[in-house]
Amino acid sequence: MKRPVNEAIAEAARRITDETFVRAILTGSRKSKKPDFQRVDLRPVLIKGELKIQSISHDGKKDFTSNIPPNIEALVVLLDSGFSNVIVDSTNESYQIQITKKDEAITGIGKTKLERELDHDHKKQRLLPEDHEVFRALEMADSSGKIKASKRDKYIQIDQLLRLIEPTLSKFQKGDKIQVVDLASGSAALTLAVHAYLSERFKVATTGIERNQELINKVRIASDSAGLEGIEFRCASIKEANLDAIDVVLALHACDTATDDAIDVVIGSLPTGALIVPCCHKTRTSTAQAEVEKLPFFGNDGIVDERLLDLAMDALRAERLREAGYSVEIVEFVGDEHTARNVLIRASKL
Ligand SMILES: C[S@@+](CC[C@H](N)C(=O)[O-])C[C@H]1O[C@@H](n2cnc3c(N)ncnc32)[C@H](O)[C@@H]1O
Secondary structure (H helix, E strand, O other): OEHHHHHHHHHHHHHOOOOOEEEEEEEOOOOOOOOOOEEEEEEEEEOOEEEEEEEEEEOOOEEEEEEEEOHHHHHHHOOOOOOOOOEEEOOOOOEEEEEEOOOOEEEEEEEEOOOOOOOOOOOOOOOOOOOOHHHHOOOOOOOOOOHHHHHHHHHHHHHHHHHHHHHOOOOOOOOOEEEEEEEEEOOHHHHHHHHHEEEEEEEEEEOOOEOHHHHHHHHHHHHHHHHHHHHEEEOOHHHOOOOOOOOOEEEEEEEEHHHHHHHHHHHHHHEEEEEEEEOOOOOOHHHHHHHHHHOOOOOOOOOHHHHHHHHHHHHHHHHHHHHHEEEEEEOOOOOOOOOOOOEEEEOOOO
16 A cells, blocks of 8 residues: 555554564665665563663664664654665564655555564564474474574574565565565475465465476475475476566575576566575676786685675676666675575565
8 A cells, every 4th residue: 555654654653662563674775865774673672671672773794782762753763764664563463664766655564473572682583483384394493393403504594584585575465466486496495484484474476496306306295294385396497497477586595507597587577576695606707707807906815816706796697687677785695604605686676
């Protein structure tokens, strides 16, 4: 639903002060004004018996934590400081605002089932809980619903991906069917978890494309055992997949030529959004190589050369998407203690 920005923001502030409020996420940047932070997370906390809103602001490098009074005027100032995406989750509803380039607010309301926790030092609340059926089906969680130590990094990657996807998708009104395609879906932990999470909020159809038939067989078993509906896997190479009517392309750690094949699919089919986490850069183009080799300090240190080439390659990928009409951001996907491949290219047609 389209609404004036001030009305949509006042509604978000009111929800944050409500006793059912669980968390809010502020991300993105408006065309007309830029926020001071890349992202702000809000949640209610009880400090010495007094209710506050804990604010964790992230500037791309560090988190800054403060506790602010649950005061509507102060919240309106924060919410109106330039963010283009706002999600306010309460125990049973998710209220979402997307502010367009024309400074119009598109709002939507989805269903949630969350618990409100007020303790000051509680562990970070993950978007899909550890005991979600999908993690047992993927053998990432043990029978008591606890993520296995060896799978914790994957679990954190999944949580981070969901946080990055959520603002991109919040523009869809509830009831619309979102067609998601995951290219090079591999063992599909991310695909299944993303589908499980999105289908609790939107009507969503997901297709995983993977060229390894054995992986597909395993993934189908996991998907059935998690009771997921509206998801299918096809054994094909990305180039031969013949995809159409896509809304969102995912290509996560797609190795070999797959990251660039996925970008070709995006440019050919023009979905509304794409989230691409490049993998091993086997297809560094000669353009990237030639540009980087011009740098006077190139050739002195192997590891520096490698990283310069990787970054140049990702910058060129982002440029291809911009030339195809996308607004593109390159952000950190997840801390590099969890994976070395931690750059995410987020492209949106909004
Ligand atoms: C590192 S895994 C990533 C899997 C998954 N996306 C993830 O993030 O966990 C890369 C997968 O890409 C698949 N792959 C590589 N090139 C492909 C292509 N051209 N078409 C389809 N699948 C491809 C491989 O078979 C492998 O399963």
